[in-house]
Amino acid sequence: MFGVCYYPEHWPESQWDEDAKMMADLGLTYVRIGEFAWSRLEPNPGEYDFAWLDKSVATLASVGLKVVMGTPTATPPKWLSDLYPEILPVDPDTGRTRGFGSRRHYDFSSPIYLRESLRITEALARRYGSNNAVVGWQTDNELCCHDTALSGSELAGQAFQDWCRRRYVNIDQLNRDWGNVFWSMEYRDFTEIELPIGAVTETSPAHRLAYRRFSSDQVINYHNPMVEMIRQHAPGKFITHNFIPMNETAVDNFALAAPLDFTSYDNYPLGRTDLLMTDAPAEELRRYMRTGHPDFATYYHDQTRGLLNRGFWVMEQQPGPVNWANNNPRPAPGMIRFWTLEAFAHGADCVCYFRWRQAPFAQEQMHAGLLRPDNSKSEAWPEAEQAMAEVALLDIENQPLQKASVAIITGAEGLWVSDIERQGEAYDFNNVQLSYYSTLRELGVNIDFISVDADFSGYKLIVAPSLPIVDQAFVDKCRACNGQFIFGPRAGAKTSEFAYPTSLPPGLLQQLIPIRVLSVETLRADCQEPLNWNSHIYKSGIWREQLDASGSNDNEIIASYENGEAAIVRNQRFTYMATLTNRAFLLDFFQQHCQQADIQTYRFDEDIRISQRGNLMFAFNYSQHQQVLPLDPNVSFVLGSITIDPHGVTVWKI
Amino acid sequence: MFGVCYYPEHWPESQWDEDAKMMADLGLTYVRIGEFAWSRLEPNPGEYDFAWLDKSVATLASVGLKVVMGTPTATPPKWLSDLYPEILPVDPDTGRTRGFGSRRHYDFSSPIYLRESLRITEALARRYGSNNAVVGWQTDNELCCHDTALSGSELAGQAFQDWCRRRYVNIDQLNRDWGNVFWSMEYRDFTEIELPIGAVTETSPAHRLAYRRFSSDQVINYHNPMVEMIRQHAPGKFITHNFIPMNETAVDNFALAAPLDFTSYDNYPLGRTDLLMTDAPAEELRRYMRTGHPDFATYYHDQTRGLLNRGFWVMEQQPGPVNWANNNPRPAPGMIRFWTLEAFAHGADCVCYFRWRQAPFAQEQMHAGLLRPDNSKSEAWPEAEQAMAEVALLDIENQPLQKASVAIITGAEGLWVSDIERQGEAYDFNNVQLSYYSTLRELGVNIDFISVDADFSGYKLIVAPSLPIVDQAFVDKCRACNGQFIFGPRAGAKTSEFAYPTSLPPGLLQQLIPIRVLSVETLRADCQEPLNWNSHIYKSGIWREQLDASGSNDNEIIASYENGEAAIVRNQRFTYMATLTNRAFLLDFFQQHCQQADIQTYRFDEDIRISQRGNLMFAFNYSQHQQVLPLDPNVSFVLGSITIDPHGVTVWKI
Amino acid sequence: MFGVCYYPEHWPESQWDEDAKMMADLGLTYVRIGEFAWSRLEPNPGEYDFAWLDKSVATLASVGLKVVMGTPTATPPKWLSDLYPEILPVDPDTGRTRGFGSRRHYDFSSPIYLRESLRITEALARRYGSNNAVVGWQTDNELCCHDTALSGSELAGQAFQDWCRRRYVNIDQLNRDWGNVFWSMEYRDFTEIELPIGAVTETSPAHRLAYRRFSSDQVINYHNPMVEMIRQHAPGKFITHNFIPMNETAVDNFALAAPLDFTSYDNYPLGRTDLLMTDAPAEELRRYMRTGHPDFATYYHDQTRGLLNRGFWVMEQQPGPVNWANNNPRPAPGMIRFWTLEAFAHGADCVCYFRWRQAPFAQEQMHAGLLRPDNSKSEAWPEAEQAMAEVALLDIENQPLQKASVAIITGAEGLWVSDIERQGEAYDFNNVQLSYYSTLRELGVNIDFISVDADFSGYKLIVAPSLPIVDQAFVDKCRACNGQFIFGPRAGAKTSEFAYPTSLPPGLLQQLIPIRVLSVETLRADCQEPLNWNSHIYKSGIWREQLDASGSNDNEIIASYENGEAAIVRNQRFTYMATLTNRAFLLDFFQQHCQQADIQTYRFDEDIRISQRGNLMFAFNYSQHQQVLPLDPNVSFVLGSITIDPHGVTVWKI
CATH class of the missing domain: 3.20.20.80 (Glycosidases)
Known part of the structure; x- marks a missing residue:
């Protein structure tokens, strides 16, 4: 409609x-x-x-x-x-009240x-x-x-203290969870807690993660x-x-x-x-x-x-x-x-x-x-x-919405972790997720975005581009279903309170792939290094982890860095990518995975996109050129034809 | 002297x-x-x-x-x-008082x-x-x-309320004029009005135009x-x-x-x-x-x-x-x-x-x-x-100052509109005006800058590079004189209170050229498109309007976009350019116009400038090379000669 | 250890x-x-x-x-x-208090x-x-x-007034020293003085230099x-x-x-x-x-x-x-x-x-x-x-630390002057000093960084990359020792109170080299000009002074600009560089100077560095390639060998 x-x-x-x-x-x-x-x-x-x-x-x-x-x-x-000036939010970056004159001039707290x-x-x-x-x-x-979403107001500050009190119950727990012994950041009471803004240099990532969670809760509670x-x-x-x-x-x-x-x-x-x-x-x-x-x-x-x-x-x-x-x-x-x-x-x-x-x-x-x-x-x-x-x-x-064969696990925590701990200036949650999505879409597969709380059953391939925080329930669910899993770098790299797993990343995911991240390096986006896979050389860059893959005989090193160290490791249904790569790699790599998982892929022109709804298949031509779709000419076209115009749409039945 | x-x-x-x-x-x-x-x-x-x-x-x-x-x-x-700290101005962007220690630390309000x-x-x-x-x-x-010129002080805020009261008399008028029904920005009283600064996102352009006019008045009233x-x-x-x-x-x-x-x-x-x-x-x-x-x-x-x-x-x-x-x-x-x-x-x-x-x-x-x-x-x-x-x-x-043959209409309102409503990041009032001026100067013509209130008579060519706000008196004056007019894009595109003309741009100028701007697109400066004129291909970019030129049989499409749509339309003495162009186009286009209007032009080296004062003609060589001026050798040189040194000046009598 | x-x-x-x-x-x-x-x-x-x-x-x-x-x-x-919120520092650029949550959240004042x-x-x-x-x-x-180091707090402001009172004793002296007659910046009393922050446009450089000196003193006094x-x-x-x-x-x-x-x-x-x-x-x-x-x-x-x-x-x-x-x-x-x-x-x-x-x-x-x-x-x-x-x-x-043959004069005042009076956006104290250091290091010479108060005796070559403020004691000391001196541009260009020497720069250094800086130009970093030395053409850029070298018959113009004007002048043991140059020039120039001063230099690969401690000579290979060091094969290697690995170290005895 x-x-x-x-x-x-x-x-x-x-x-x-x-x-x-x-x-x-x-x-x-x-x-x-x-x-x-x-x-x-x-x-x-x-x-x-x-x-x-x-x-x-x-x-x-x-x-x-x-x-x-x-x-x-x-x-x-x-x-x-x-009447109520206290409804106005405060910009956390500048400390200035955001006033009337446009829209959204209110504080969720x-x-x-x-x-x-x-x-x-x-x-x-x-x-x-x-x-x-x-x-x-x-x-x-x-x-x-x-x-x-974020406000630096006094009201937000007070509400944050209450939120912390509810979450951590006692201040020692909060100090432990946030690692406040570091730099003498310990609080004696919840009333001492401030918003993690305006400090001399960076505040604790755990403190900032709490602020992000709190701010999200405030929006929802409003x-x-x-x-x-x-x-x-x-x-x-x-x-x-x-x-x-x-x-x-x-x-x-x-x-x-x-x-x-x-x-x-x-x-x-x-x-x-x-x-x-x-x-x-x-x-x-x-x-x-x-x-x-x-x-x-x-x-x-x-x-x-x-x-x-x-x-x-x-x-x-x-x-x-x-x-x-x-x-x-x-x-x-x-x-x-x-x-x-x-x-x-x-x-x-x-x-x-x-x-x-x-x-x-x-x-x-x-x-x-x-x-x-x-x-x-x-x-x-x-x-x-x-x-x-x-x-x-x-x-x-x-036309009914069918479940896709491929799912991407998404969620705010990946974004928050990436915002809070940049580590490399070019690592950005959304860019990573989009690059995975975009290459899978170029392969013509339908994709469901799901949360960690979703039902994983039925998916043939589940991709987690940036999933730093997982819990045991997640691990158990992964084990319980039958799909293939691909984890991008940083998976399992943080505890729920933004700490480094003492068993090393990927933390709880070691139950699925017994590997250890020995060190992490980040590179400027234009300083890429070779990545070897399937006898071809691709690119590795931005985020590169050094792996110890010796933890299991079932660990299979399927791609490696120039120095021979493991870059991608597979253990049964679980694949861990220790590095970001270039688009050419993702295309070939996901295509192979899809084929192995019996998922139909396409390699049409890079500006053609294929989507399925019910028994209708759509081709969208984003290019400025007329193209002939590499389809069986006997398919049943219901809109357009095998020749697709620039910015045209062709639909056929399956 | x-x-x-x-x-x-x-x-x-x-x-x-x-x-x-x-x-x-x-x-x-x-x-x-x-x-x-x-x-x-x-x-x-x-x-x-x-x-x-x-x-x-x-x-x-x-x-x-x-x-x-x-x-x-x-x-x-x-x-x-x-003694009087209230004389200090306030930076409207940061809200911070601008203090003593240099100069101009005073508030016009x-x-x-x-x-x-x-x-x-x-x-x-x-x-x-x-x-x-x-x-x-x-x-x-x-x-x-x-x-x-702009201050965000409390004194400025109060003075702005008074200014609004004088201009709009009653608050309903102001709400209507500013379109305050949009986003519930309506005021119940003049005392509720704030300066258009510090809001969550952009404030109303009418509000900002009023603030610019007010600020200008404050300077003048001071x-x-x-x-x-x-x-x-x-x-x-x-x-x-x-x-x-x-x-x-x-x-x-x-x-x-x-x-x-x-x-x-x-x-x-x-x-x-x-x-x-x-x-x-x-x-x-x-x-x-x-x-x-x-x-x-x-x-x-x-x-x-x-x-x-x-x-x-x-x-x-x-x-x-x-x-x-x-x-x-x-x-x-x-x-x-x-x-x-x-x-x-x-x-x-x-x-x-x-x-x-x-x-x-x-x-x-x-x-x-x-x-x-x-x-x-x-x-x-x-x-x-x-x-x-x-x-x-x-x-x-x-030597008497003679009236030039060519006038450029300038004024603060064009600048304010461009500052307030960018629409395309590369559209800048001053750059547009300067590009028109500079190409006309490369053609060796003297130029008068005039306001909309000037006497237009006597000018052979009047160019308005960026004139978004006009009134009926202006239109009548254009009609009454005999000169050629060239309007750049955005002419007549705003009412006096920063609204879009409901008859579509160029608004009141439709009386001179019955065209309608159907849509406006802005492009990044490095993404130019072809412009066809006189069987040559030039460039169109930054600001491009789609025109309906069917409003009059006298409308003549003299340049067009790649898709054939009208880019420049002429109706008798009035020419409307719906797009910004490259310099090569402006040179050829203005030269043709000058020739048609019987205005002497020159195409010397691009770094030579010709100026006339009284009966003296000056050539200024901005280049680092000696050049021979393409002049009749019999002209009467009074300074320098036909051979002009790098950074040299030659003067002759006419 | x-x-x-x-x-x-x-x-x-x-x-x-x-x-x-x-x-x-x-x-x-x-x-x-x-x-x-x-x-x-x-x-x-x-x-x-x-x-x-x-x-x-x-x-x-x-x-x-x-x-x-x-x-x-x-x-x-x-x-x-x-307990004591007044301990928190204030960001001088924004006026915002820098709060708890990380570290260094205290005010030296x-x-x-x-x-x-x-x-x-x-x-x-x-x-x-x-x-x-x-x-x-x-x-x-x-x-x-x-x-x-810098705080914009009220406490800092008060302490600055006290510091000024101690340094200048009476306000007329301060007004004179700072040139406060300019722009009516005169104070009537020390209690009127503010920190040089938050003004409408740039504050007096003398005021800012005082603030830097004060801030440094506050750190030391703490x-x-x-x-x-x-x-x-x-x-x-x-x-x-x-x-x-x-x-x-x-x-x-x-x-x-x-x-x-x-x-x-x-x-x-x-x-x-x-x-x-x-x-x-x-x-x-x-x-x-x-x-x-x-x-x-x-x-x-x-x-x-x-x-x-x-x-x-x-x-x-x-x-x-x-x-x-x-x-x-x-x-x-x-x-x-x-x-x-x-x-x-x-x-x-x-x-x-x-x-x-x-x-x-x-x-x-x-x-x-x-x-x-x-x-x-x-x-x-x-x-x-x-x-x-x-x-x-x-x-x-x-191994004993031996005195180097080459010294670089460094100090905070050069940095402060460069921070305060940019003049050219690309002139940066640290970049200048580093470029001199780095080329000398590529030549394999050991370098001592010394202050103006150091004992200069024993150094064969003393280089002052950026030394705008000197006093008579310094001049006398230069005269009294036997070393060669090379002064970079801007040497002696400021009095102790950040004024221009009325005898023109290099001010007091005119006693060593009787030259006058007639004018200074700064160029964008990518707009370099030729520099002629030893029949070769190098580059001059960023900072270029015009010299009058006619003040002494002993002044020898040893490098010149394209127009023939003096760019580097030598008078006996004292050399003045009126311009910044490219690296190729510095390498050749310093090498010649070192040779003349009987200082051993090396021209190994550009990524090899040679350092001496006691009777040990170290070669460090920063390159990714194995190299053969151009050493006498009979030297006594004590670590590594004449063939140095990528990122390897070779040590020999002398």
Whole structure:
């Protein structure tokens, strides 16, 4: 299904009828509204005004549209932060209060803001909970966007002390767990604990990991009551939240998603590509600047789907140039349709375009919509029409989401460890995970992102690109299932309290692969060294561990460094990669693994991506060249053909 | 005429006589003094000491020198900021008070500082207003230098609220004008308004534009009373101010200049070149590091002249290496003379060298003067002598300033819009304007910089490189005159309150060229695309608009993008460029336009610049090579010859 | 002799016996302990606990190990900064207090912290001063590390006023000395003086030099009483301090070292190399990333030795990958042994490895030790064993330290001047000094680093790479000795109060070489110009002075710029280089000078370094290739041979 993001409060009421009619005519089902409208819903403290929203909902409903109601807590009005200045967050890097004037100016540790958020949420939920036109709810908006997960406020400091008290119970335990004897960092009481910010030099990584866990909990503890409040007053309606990229929330997204009915994602492929390829050479960026990198959109689609392991929504879909990246190109012709089909291929149940009409004022006036400010239809319009027709034709939405053969284990702790202990400037959790994902996708395999708590059974291959912290339950689960496991470097390298395993890394994973990491070296990204595998020479770089693989006769050294030392060791179903490598290696290596695990792979052009949903196979051509797909000509094409246009899509049945 | 900047307070009185004698012997007319001497003029609160200045003025007058008296408000003494700490400005980026210890440590929004400034100015003006030796006055010094136009102080905040109250009268108007419904940014009262700083993410562009306008007004409201005070006590004497580069003041320079008799500029070609070419490859920088870029000095000369459309002064002329750029090369031999002649060619009435003698102490001890600290004559001395003789010989000063055929429309609002809404990281108001100016100058045409309020009549070609905000009066004026107009991209793209025109850009300019900007894309600077014009392929990049040119049969598509879409559209006298281009295009394009408008152009070597003053034509050779000018050998040379030396100047009569 | 750094408080007591035994078995003599243990020594205010330390000392002593006791003042415990928040320093760049959570969180200007530091030092010194097992003391740890020499606190501000009052006695003197008439910066009283931080633009260089001198004095005034306290209670025991690189302390290291018995240095060649070669191309960095740059370790060894002109200790020697550089490679095989021998060759009396066992917790858990956390021996262990055997075999420690033929004059004032007045972005005191040192080292000459106060007699060649401030005593001393002098650019360029000499630079040095610096230009590093010497063309760049060399008939222009102007001038024994040059020039130039001064030089491979200690000659091969040393085959090899392995060491007798 399809939807659109709409802000009735931005437009004269006289326009509302016509807008609704056009939406319905286009074939949209859903309209998301309300999520930034607090100052209109409560213009003065305690003085609610729902009349305009009543009317807007009624107008939309009158043509059969279904409303997704957003709660407006991302934008507390001026009077609220004036009444309660303590709701404002503090930038932990500078110590400066982050004030009013944009959005997300609230502190997750403020009890007053939680109370006020629940109050407006309750008022809204009471008003529209049983309104038939309102079929679902979105909480807040893009939680943690603009680096707001962490606050350095006094309220955060106090809440952190309480959090520590609950977790560690007594201060000696905390001192031991954090290794505070080092540099005389010992506390005598929980009230002495400060946030790990503003110190002379780096603070203890255990202290910082606790702060990250605490901050994640604060987000969840703020969000969960909101979900409950809506549930209470809007029984039977769905509740979702529109996530930003999982690595940018800086929180445990699995936990954040837990109370939701399904997850949503805001998909802006060009903005992401511009930001993530900032340092790319011009010839590389030009290749993707108007299409997005072939793996950036699906990387987040697959993660969003994985949070609850069910269909998700694209709550906001880029419809043209945006305003917030460093450079904001126009999508290549056909890309709006392309991205839409791609989202459905990766498990979307609904795609909503952001936004209905380009706003001619304020921060996002350069952000395209389906309509231009003069009400003309933008380039996205016919592409959306085409995509809607094709989705209907293919009946994609009714294709079941099958379990993938390959899973990638992800989670916030890997990100936090990488943020906290860089060790090598080029080791970055997200880059590592993305490089593994991207090569597997170039091989055409479907991928599920799973947490350490997932059910591993059924997966033929489970890859853990960066999994520093594991527990015994995880080890037991690995043992209990039948899949192949590939662990990237740093797996098991930290205890739950950010200590080095005294048995040496990979710590608990030694039960699966009896190896010892003797030392770790990190190299500048441009200083790579040879890696020998299968009689070919690849590259090893950035992170390189020295292994002792003598711990078991079953340990098989399958790749080695130039000096002959073990670089990748396999023990039965478990493979440990002691180093990061180049892309060429990952492609060949994963292909071999997939073949051994009986997983179908493809080696099409590097800019072609293959995705499966149900019995539909999709090919997406990210290149600017027409190509002939190396398929059996007898396959049953249902969209496009064996010849795929630049930025084209071909679908066949299996 | 010629002058020098002099600081008698820096030297023993015993030196003053000899200094004055040498100045007179050199042939100088003017001596600027006093502008940083507050701590000597008022060593303790209310306790004035004019004796030393009386004596200094008398000493200079005794040999016939004329004094330009600077008011010392750029350097409030320590006791003043100690008595009134509220005069100190606040850095809006960090929230930190900017303290004593250098200069410009005052807040334009401080009523106390305005009062104190008027007090010292009055004292000085009363003392020297009718002194015959003091022929003119300079207000303050380099207003807004060191990024001081904007302050984030509480005083600024309060003044901003008052300013908003005056401009918008009621808060609903302001909320509407700023689009505050977006993200619940609505205010209930003017007292709720904050400065647009320190927010979680970007604030509303309308809010920021208001802050820029307010800040500009604050500078002017501070400056104007000072001018009035001097006028009152020094009737008949001229009043000027020494501007820094117009784009660096961050204010409306036309308004700032309005009450002055003429404008002045502080000309440091090498420092500017080092800073502006920071990212240039070595081979490019080396070409100009000792001469300055061929268009950097005149770019500001022409703008300074344009502020009041009359002759200007170079109040400070670089005489050798300076101290404040990242790298400070020695001018190539001959450049002091070269820059001096160049300034006169572009309308200077007087050139004053900064400074008389290199100060052997404090911040500028590495800044050259006409004399070295040991009283020996620096390299600049003979070059100044030569320039003075040549200016006299040519009688340049009596050559009338003629109106140019080509005008460039400039103004602070274009700069503010570009600062506030980057959209593409490489779009920069000043770079755009400079690239247009520089190519026109390479074609040898004289250029007037004019404001939107200027009289357009008489110009054959009017170019608006970056003019996002226009009003109906402007449109009417364009219609009423006969010149050709060329608008760069973004023209008319914003309403006066920083909104997107609902009729789409170019908004009001659609009355001149009925086109619609359908979308805007921005590209990284190194990702250029083809531009087709006149059967040649040039480059389009950075900022690219998609046009609908179907609005009029008179619309002529004269250049197009690779996909055939319109890139430049002409309608009668009005041409709209929807994209930024490369320099090669601008050269060919402007040349064709000039030829069509019957404006003489030249295509000499790229490092030769041609300027006209009255009936004198100047050629300046910025290259390191001797060249033969492609002139009719029968022209009447009055300086140099058809063969022009490296860094040489040739002048002929027309 | 050899030692190790040990933290008994990090390990269970049950481990101590075994640790001590293993240390003794390895052949270690010294164990440094205690320097971060304040929270264990005084867990609550005034409540000491020495029992554990008594036991630890006894355990070590029981196997014959000697203890070096560190005072724990680098890590005040939490209760102390909670009781007295005024001990926390303030970052002068941001104005933010630097809080608890890591180390060095104290302000050198806090009288309370001095009192508390003396209290804990006294308690420790009383307890262990006469303990026979404790043979020496280390004060604090890495003073000034993490940029802690400068504080912007109120306490620092007050202390600075007092310091100024003592130095300048009356405010008029200070105003004159600082040139405060410039920009009305004059003070009426010492109480008006602020720290030179947070001003609108740059503050007076004289003000900043005073702040640097003051800050240096504060460090020394904090440190000296600690040394006295230990002396009082630990008579006959040695006292040392472990320095960080001399240019990173930002203080007068000669003064800081003065009360010590000998100096120590913490030697981490790979971390230094990664940081100092951050901008180096990959091929250059790869060459040294696992060995360290050939001159980085000895550059600091020689400086450390020079501070007291006697044997020094390496108190911390890198034993494997570290954790704190941007990238942390593994040392190439053999480098631990190599660095150890190198330290002894350059005058070390003892090398202590840091640390005994890799700590599995807190900030340094990725820092290697002699043992891994699982008690296995790391790669460093056998290399340390080898080094110990070889040092014993060669009897290096009993080889006398001979005076070198070549001295480099160093000192904090050159660094301060370069920090304060950049003038050219690429002029950097340490880079200049290092480039001179490194080329002399490539020529195989031993070098003494000396201060301006040293005895110059006996040196054949004295090089002053960057010596802006000199006094008459220095000039007289230069005259009185017989050595050759080479002064780099900027020599004598500042008075003691950071003024420009009114006789022009080189100021007082004009007595030795009657030249005048007419102007100074600085160029971007990649914009070099030709330099003519000995009929060859080299490069001149970054800093270039224009000279008048006509002041004496004995002035000999020995190198010149492209335009023929003097670039290097010699007058008898005194040579003045008016420009920085490329490495090729320095090599040829210094070689000629050494030959003329009868100093033996070598031109081996560029990665071979030759060092002499007593009658032992060492060759160190930093390259990855085996080489044959161009030696007389009849020399008496005592380690290795004429064929030197990659990363190998050859020693012969002379």
